[in-house]
Amino acid sequence: MGARITGWASAVPPTVVTNADLEARLDTNDAWITERTGIRARHVGGVTSALTVESGRRAMAMAGVDPASVDLLVLSTTTPDQVVPATSSSVHHELGLSGAAFDLNAACAGFVYALVVADSLLGSGFRRALVIGSDALSAITDQQDRSTAVLFADGAGALVVEGGGPEPLLLAQDLGVDGSAARLIYSDRGGYMVMEGREVYRRAVRIVVESVGRVLEQAKVKLDDIAVFAPHQANLRIIEAVNARLGFPMEKTAVVLDRTGNTSSGSIPLALVAAAEQGRLRDGDLVLLSGFGAGMTWASAIARWGAPPGRPA
Ligand SMILES: CC(C)(COP(=O)(O)OP(=O)(O)OC[C@H]1O[C@@H](n2cnc3c(N)ncnc32)[C@H](O)[C@@H]1OP(=O)(O)O)[C@@H](O)C(=O)NCCC(=O)NCCS
Numbered sequence: 001m002g003a004r005i006t007g008w009a010s011a012v013p014p015t016v017v018t019n020a021d022l023e024a025r026l027d028t029n030d031a032w033i034t035e036r037t038g039i040r041a042r043h044v045g046g047v048t049s050a051l052t053v054e055s056g057r058r059a060m061a062m063a064g065v066d067p068a069s070v071d072l073l074v075l076s077t078t079t080p081d082q083v084v085p086a087t088s089s090s091v092h093h094e095l096g097l098s099g100a101a102f103d104l105n106a107a108c109a110g111f112v113y114a115l116v117v118a119d120s121l122l123g124s125g126f127r128r129a130l131v132i133g134s135d136a137l138s139a140i141t142d143q144q145d146r147s148t149a150v151l152f153a154d155g156a157g158a159l160v161v162e163g164g165g166p167e168p169l170l171l172a173q174d175l176g177v178d179g180s181a182a183r184l185i186y187s188d189r190g191g192y193m194v195m196e197g198r199e200v201y202r203r204a205v206r207i208v209v210e211s212v213g214r215v216l217e218q219a220k221v222k223l224d225d226i227a228v229f230a231p232h233q234a235n236l237r238i239i240e241a242v243n244a245r246l247g248f249p250m251e252k253t254a255v256v257l258d259r260t261g262n263t264s265s266g267s268i269p270l271a272l273v274a275a276a277e278q279g280r281l282r283d284g285d286l287v288l289l290s291g292f293g294a295g296m297t298w299a300s301a302i303a304r305w306g307a308p309p310g311r312p313a
Pocket residue numbers: 027028029032033036037108146147150185195196197198199200201204234235238262292293294
Protein backbone atom coordinates (compact mmCIF):
# COMPACT_ATOMS: atom_id res chain seq x y z
CA MET A 1 0.00 0.00 0.00
CA GLY A 2 1.52 3.32 -1.08
CA ALA A 3 1.14 6.79 0.39
CA ARG A 4 2.14 10.22 -0.73
CA ILE A 5 2.77 13.72 0.69
CA THR A 6 0.46 16.21 -1.05
CA GLY A 7 0.57 19.29 1.15
CA TRP A 8 2.71 21.01 3.75
CA ALA A 9 2.76 24.17 5.87
CA SER A 10 4.21 25.55 9.07
CA ALA A 11 3.15 28.06 11.71
CA VAL A 12 4.90 30.10 14.40
CA PRO A 13 3.46 32.61 16.86
CA PRO A 14 4.10 36.29 16.01
CA THR A 15 6.20 37.23 19.07
CA VAL A 16 9.93 37.06 18.29
CA VAL A 17 12.59 37.08 21.01
CA THR A 18 16.10 37.81 19.76
CA ASN A 19 19.35 37.09 21.56
CA ALA A 20 19.60 40.85 22.20
CA ASP A 21 16.21 40.72 23.96
CA LEU A 22 17.47 37.89 26.19
CA GLU A 23 20.72 39.71 26.85
CA ALA A 24 18.70 42.64 28.21
CA ARG A 25 16.99 40.57 30.91
CA LEU A 26 19.21 37.52 31.60
CA ASP A 27 22.86 36.94 32.49
CA THR A 28 23.66 35.80 28.96
CA ASN A 29 24.92 37.27 25.70
CA ASP A 30 24.52 36.91 21.97
CA ALA A 31 28.04 35.52 21.47
CA TRP A 32 27.52 32.71 24.02
CA ILE A 33 24.15 31.71 22.58
CA THR A 34 25.24 31.91 18.93
CA GLU A 35 28.53 30.05 19.40
CA ARG A 36 27.11 27.32 21.62
CA THR A 37 23.77 26.79 19.83
CA GLY A 38 23.51 28.67 16.52
CA ILE A 39 20.20 30.19 17.68
CA ARG A 40 19.69 33.91 17.01
CA ALA A 41 15.93 34.33 17.47
CA ARG A 42 12.89 32.28 18.42
CA HIS A 43 9.08 32.63 18.44
CA VAL A 44 7.27 32.38 21.79
CA GLY A 45 3.84 32.92 23.36
CA GLY A 46 2.10 30.32 21.19
CA VAL A 47 -0.70 27.91 22.03
CA THR A 48 -0.32 24.35 20.75
CA SER A 49 -3.88 23.98 19.41
CA ALA A 50 -3.74 27.31 17.56
CA LEU A 51 -0.40 26.51 15.92
CA THR A 52 -1.71 23.06 15.00
CA VAL A 53 -4.89 24.44 13.44
CA GLU A 54 -3.02 27.08 11.46
CA SER A 55 -0.43 24.70 10.00
CA GLY A 56 -3.04 22.00 9.35
CA ARG A 57 -5.47 24.33 7.60
CA ARG A 58 -2.78 25.69 5.29
CA ALA A 59 -1.40 22.24 4.47
CA MET A 60 -4.89 21.02 3.51
CA ALA A 61 -5.45 24.13 1.36
CA MET A 62 -2.18 23.43 -0.46
CA ALA A 63 -3.17 19.80 -1.06
CA GLY A 64 -6.60 20.97 -2.21
CA VAL A 65 -8.39 18.50 0.06
CA ASP A 66 -11.78 18.87 1.70
CA PRO A 67 -11.15 18.68 5.50
CA ALA A 68 -14.10 16.29 5.85
CA SER A 69 -12.21 13.81 3.66
CA VAL A 70 -9.27 13.73 6.09
CA ASP A 71 -10.06 10.74 8.29
CA LEU A 72 -6.93 10.68 10.47
CA LEU A 73 -5.13 13.32 12.56
CA VAL A 74 -1.93 12.30 14.32
CA LEU A 75 -0.70 15.18 16.46
CA SER A 76 2.76 14.94 17.92
CA THR A 77 3.04 17.24 20.94
CA THR A 78 4.77 17.43 24.29
CA THR A 79 2.83 20.51 25.31
CA PRO A 80 -0.88 19.69 24.99
CA ASP A 81 -3.29 22.55 25.80
CA GLN A 82 -4.56 20.54 28.77
CA VAL A 83 -4.07 17.10 30.30
CA VAL A 84 -7.51 15.79 29.22
CA PRO A 85 -8.83 15.66 26.55
CA ALA A 86 -6.16 15.34 23.87
CA THR A 87 -5.44 18.58 21.98
CA SER A 88 -6.12 16.72 18.74
CA SER A 89 -9.84 16.50 19.59
CA SER A 90 -10.41 20.28 19.58
CA VAL A 91 -8.19 20.60 16.49
CA HIS A 92 -10.21 17.85 14.76
CA HIS A 93 -13.41 19.79 15.50
CA GLU A 94 -12.05 23.19 14.53
CA LEU A 95 -10.65 21.95 11.22
CA GLY A 96 -13.80 19.94 10.40
CA LEU A 97 -12.01 16.61 9.96
CA SER A 98 -13.64 13.19 10.02
CA GLY A 99 -12.54 9.87 11.48
CA ALA A 100 -9.91 9.49 14.20
CA ALA A 101 -7.59 11.87 16.02
CA PHE A 102 -5.08 11.38 18.79
CA ASP A 103 -2.04 12.97 20.42
CA LEU A 104 1.31 11.25 20.51
CA ASN A 105 4.15 12.25 22.83
CA ALA A 106 7.64 11.15 21.90
CA ALA A 107 9.17 14.58 22.58
CA CYS A 108 11.49 15.94 19.89
CA ALA A 109 11.43 12.61 18.03
CA GLY A 110 7.62 12.77 17.99
CA PHE A 111 7.05 14.04 14.47
CA VAL A 112 8.88 11.08 12.96
CA TYR A 113 6.97 8.71 15.27
CA ALA A 114 3.73 10.37 14.08
CA LEU A 115 4.65 9.98 10.42
CA VAL A 116 5.44 6.29 10.90
CA VAL A 117 2.18 5.69 12.80
CA ALA A 118 0.10 7.58 10.21
CA ASP A 119 1.74 5.68 7.35
CA SER A 120 0.96 2.39 8.99
CA LEU A 121 -2.70 3.36 9.62
CA LEU A 122 -3.02 4.48 5.98
CA GLY A 123 -1.98 0.95 5.13
CA SER A 124 -4.86 -0.45 7.18
CA GLY A 125 -7.97 1.38 6.04
CA PHE A 126 -7.54 5.11 6.66
CA ARG A 127 -7.54 7.19 3.49
CA ARG A 128 -6.06 10.59 4.16
CA ALA A 129 -4.01 11.85 7.10
CA LEU A 130 -2.88 15.10 8.62
CA VAL A 131 0.40 14.57 10.43
CA ILE A 132 1.34 17.54 12.60
CA GLY A 133 4.21 18.25 14.98
CA SER A 134 3.32 21.16 17.24
CA ASP A 135 4.74 22.49 20.48
CA ALA A 136 4.60 25.60 22.63
CA LEU A 137 7.65 24.96 24.80
CA SER A 138 7.69 28.60 25.95
CA ALA A 139 4.75 27.72 28.21
CA ILE A 140 6.82 25.18 30.16
CA THR A 141 10.13 27.07 30.05
CA ASP A 142 11.21 29.30 32.94
CA GLN A 143 11.90 32.55 31.08
CA GLN A 144 14.27 33.55 33.91
CA ASP A 145 16.42 30.41 33.50
CA ARG A 146 19.22 31.17 31.04
CA SER A 147 20.07 27.50 30.56
CA THR A 148 16.70 26.77 28.92
CA ALA A 149 15.13 30.13 27.95
CA VAL A 150 17.70 30.65 25.20
CA LEU A 151 16.87 27.29 23.60
CA PHE A 152 13.17 26.42 23.74
CA ALA A 153 10.41 28.00 21.67
CA ASP A 154 7.17 27.45 19.76
CA GLY A 155 6.22 26.24 16.30
CA ALA A 156 4.36 23.67 14.23
CA GLY A 157 4.57 21.93 10.88
CA ALA A 158 2.00 19.83 9.06
CA LEU A 159 1.95 17.32 6.23
CA VAL A 160 -1.05 15.96 4.33
CA VAL A 161 -0.40 12.31 3.52
CA GLU A 162 -2.76 10.47 1.16
CA GLY A 163 -3.01 6.72 1.07
CA GLY A 164 -2.84 4.76 -2.18
CA GLY A 165 -0.64 4.94 -5.23
CA PRO A 166 2.23 2.73 -6.27
CA GLU A 167 5.08 4.16 -4.17
CA PRO A 168 5.57 3.68 -0.45
CA LEU A 169 5.96 6.87 1.63
CA LEU A 170 8.63 5.41 3.88
CA LEU A 171 11.65 3.47 2.69
CA ALA A 172 12.91 2.81 6.22
CA GLN A 173 12.27 3.71 9.83
CA ASP A 174 14.04 3.36 13.16
CA LEU A 175 12.20 4.24 16.37
CA GLY A 176 13.53 3.78 19.88
CA VAL A 177 13.73 4.95 23.47
CA ASP A 178 16.15 4.66 26.39
CA GLY A 179 14.04 5.23 29.48
CA SER A 180 17.05 4.97 31.76
CA ALA A 181 17.87 8.52 30.56
CA ALA A 182 14.39 9.88 31.36
CA ARG A 183 15.68 12.44 33.88
CA LEU A 184 18.10 14.09 31.45
CA ILE A 185 15.27 16.25 30.10
CA TYR A 186 11.98 16.54 31.97
CA SER A 187 9.18 18.75 33.13
CA ASP A 188 7.10 17.42 36.01
CA ARG A 189 3.37 18.16 36.02
CA GLY A 190 2.96 21.94 36.24
CA GLY A 191 6.72 22.49 36.33
CA TYR A 192 9.35 23.93 34.02
CA MET A 193 11.79 22.15 31.72
CA VAL A 194 14.98 20.88 33.38
CA MET A 195 17.89 19.58 31.30
CA GLU A 196 21.40 18.22 31.67
CA GLY A 197 22.67 19.89 28.52
CA ARG A 198 26.15 18.37 28.31
CA GLU A 199 24.98 14.77 28.65
CA VAL A 200 22.08 15.29 26.24
CA TYR A 201 24.52 16.73 23.70
CA ARG A 202 26.89 13.79 24.01
CA ARG A 203 24.15 11.18 23.66
CA ALA A 204 22.31 13.04 20.88
CA VAL A 205 25.24 12.94 18.47
CA ARG A 206 25.80 9.23 19.04
CA ILE A 207 22.09 8.31 18.87
CA VAL A 208 21.45 10.20 15.63
CA VAL A 209 24.55 8.85 13.86
CA GLU A 210 23.66 5.26 14.80
CA SER A 211 19.98 5.62 13.94
CA VAL A 212 20.69 7.24 10.57
CA GLY A 213 23.12 4.40 9.83
CA ARG A 214 20.34 1.89 10.48
CA VAL A 215 17.79 3.54 8.14
CA LEU A 216 20.33 3.92 5.34
CA GLU A 217 21.16 0.25 5.60
CA GLN A 218 17.51 -0.80 5.82
CA ALA A 219 16.53 1.26 2.76
CA LYS A 220 19.68 0.26 0.84
CA VAL A 221 20.16 3.95 0.17
CA LYS A 222 23.45 5.87 0.05
CA LEU A 223 23.87 9.30 1.63
CA ASP A 224 24.41 10.66 -1.88
CA ASP A 225 20.83 9.65 -2.73
CA ILE A 226 19.40 11.90 -0.01
CA ALA A 227 18.18 15.27 -1.36
CA VAL A 228 17.64 16.91 2.03
CA PHE A 229 18.42 15.91 5.62
CA ALA A 230 15.97 17.45 8.11
CA PRO A 231 17.42 16.78 11.57
CA HIS A 232 15.87 17.83 14.87
CA GLN A 233 16.63 21.52 15.34
CA ALA A 234 18.12 21.59 18.84
CA ASN A 235 21.61 22.90 18.35
CA LEU A 236 23.67 23.71 15.24
CA ARG A 237 26.76 22.16 16.83
CA ILE A 238 24.94 18.84 17.23
CA ILE A 239 23.87 18.95 13.55
CA GLU A 240 27.42 19.81 12.44
CA ALA A 241 28.93 17.05 14.58
CA VAL A 242 26.44 14.50 13.19
CA ASN A 243 27.15 15.56 9.60
CA ALA A 244 30.91 15.45 10.17
CA ARG A 245 30.65 11.87 11.43
CA LEU A 246 28.28 10.79 8.66
CA GLY A 247 30.20 12.64 5.96
CA PHE A 248 27.03 14.50 4.90
CA PRO A 249 27.19 18.09 3.55
CA MET A 250 25.64 21.00 5.46
CA GLU A 251 24.45 22.42 2.09
CA LYS A 252 21.94 19.55 1.81
CA THR A 253 20.84 19.90 5.44
CA ALA A 254 17.74 21.87 6.42
CA VAL A 255 18.47 24.34 9.21
CA VAL A 256 15.91 26.75 10.66
CA LEU A 257 16.96 26.77 14.30
CA ASP A 258 18.79 30.10 13.88
CA ARG A 259 15.35 31.73 13.68
CA THR A 260 13.13 29.18 15.47
CA GLY A 261 15.13 27.77 18.39
CA ASN A 262 14.20 24.27 19.54
CA THR A 263 10.48 23.73 18.97
CA SER A 264 10.45 20.01 19.85
CA SER A 265 7.76 18.29 17.74
CA GLY A 266 7.59 21.34 15.49
CA SER A 267 11.24 21.30 14.62
CA ILE A 268 11.62 18.64 11.93
CA PRO A 269 8.50 19.66 9.98
CA LEU A 270 9.50 23.35 10.25
CA ALA A 271 12.85 22.45 8.70
CA LEU A 272 11.25 20.27 6.00
CA VAL A 273 8.65 22.86 5.05
CA ALA A 274 11.32 25.58 4.87
CA ALA A 275 13.42 23.39 2.55
CA ALA A 276 10.37 22.79 0.34
CA GLU A 277 9.49 26.49 0.30
CA GLN A 278 13.07 27.29 -0.73
CA GLY A 279 12.63 25.00 -3.74
CA ARG A 280 15.11 22.43 -2.42
CA LEU A 281 12.67 19.49 -2.66
CA ARG A 282 11.19 17.97 -5.79
CA ASP A 283 8.52 15.32 -6.26
CA GLY A 284 10.11 11.91 -5.66
CA ASP A 285 13.15 13.22 -3.76
CA LEU A 286 14.34 11.23 -0.77
CA VAL A 287 14.39 13.05 2.56
CA LEU A 288 16.16 11.85 5.68
CA LEU A 289 14.54 12.76 9.00
CA SER A 290 16.09 12.20 12.40
CA GLY A 291 15.07 13.37 15.85
CA PHE A 292 16.04 12.77 19.47
CA GLY A 293 14.64 14.10 22.69
CA ALA A 294 13.23 13.65 26.16
CA GLY A 295 12.75 10.03 27.08
CA MET A 296 15.30 9.73 25.63
CA THR A 297 13.52 8.95 22.41
CA TRP A 298 14.91 8.82 18.92
CA ALA A 299 13.40 8.34 15.48
CA SER A 300 14.76 8.34 11.96
CA ALA A 301 13.09 7.72 8.63
CA ILE A 302 13.76 7.96 4.94
CA ALA A 303 10.67 9.29 3.15
CA ARG A 304 9.78 10.10 -0.41
CA TRP A 305 8.78 13.74 -0.91
CA GLY A 306 5.61 14.44 -2.91
CA ALA A 307 3.69 17.28 -4.55
CA PRO A 308 0.16 18.67 -4.52
CA PRO A 309 -2.15 16.78 -6.92
CA GLY A 310 -1.82 17.99 -10.48
CA ARG A 311 1.18 20.12 -9.61
CA PRO A 312 4.26 17.91 -9.85
CA ALA A 313 7.18 20.01 -8.62
C1 LIG B 1 22.76 23.60 26.48
C2 LIG B 1 24.11 23.74 25.82
C3 LIG B 1 24.02 24.76 24.69
C4 LIG B 1 25.10 24.26 26.85
O1 LIG B 1 26.38 24.37 26.29
P1 LIG B 1 27.65 23.77 27.05
O2 LIG B 1 28.82 24.08 26.25
O3 LIG B 1 27.36 22.32 27.34
O4 LIG B 1 27.66 24.62 28.37
P2 LIG B 1 27.54 24.18 29.90
O5 LIG B 1 26.13 23.81 30.22
O6 LIG B 1 28.60 23.21 30.24
O7 LIG B 1 27.85 25.56 30.56
C5 LIG B 1 29.08 26.25 30.38
C6 LIG B 1 29.05 27.54 31.17
O8 LIG B 1 28.11 28.45 30.53
C7 LIG B 1 27.17 28.90 31.49
N1 LIG B 1 25.89 29.13 30.84
C8 LIG B 1 24.83 28.28 30.72
N2 LIG B 1 23.86 28.86 30.02
C9 LIG B 1 24.31 30.08 29.67
C10 LIG B 1 23.76 31.13 28.92
N3 LIG B 1 22.54 31.08 28.38
N4 LIG B 1 24.49 32.24 28.75
C11 LIG B 1 25.73 32.36 29.27
N5 LIG B 1 26.30 31.39 29.99
C12 LIG B 1 25.61 30.25 30.19
C13 LIG B 1 27.11 27.79 32.51
O9 LIG B 1 26.62 28.26 33.74
C14 LIG B 1 28.55 27.35 32.59
O10 LIG B 1 29.25 28.28 33.40
P3 LIG B 1 30.43 27.77 34.34
O11 LIG B 1 31.47 27.20 33.42
O12 LIG B 1 30.83 29.02 35.02
O13 LIG B 1 29.80 26.74 35.23
C15 LIG B 1 24.61 22.39 25.26
O14 LIG B 1 24.98 21.55 26.33
C16 LIG B 1 23.56 21.72 24.44
O15 LIG B 1 23.13 22.20 23.42
N6 LIG B 1 23.13 20.51 24.84
C17 LIG B 1 22.14 19.77 24.14
C18 LIG B 1 20.81 20.34 24.45
C19 LIG B 1 19.74 19.79 23.58
O16 LIG B 1 19.96 19.41 22.46
N7 LIG B 1 18.55 19.77 24.13
C20 LIG B 1 17.38 19.42 23.44
C21 LIG B 1 17.17 17.99 23.43
S1 LIG B 1 15.68 17.69 22.57
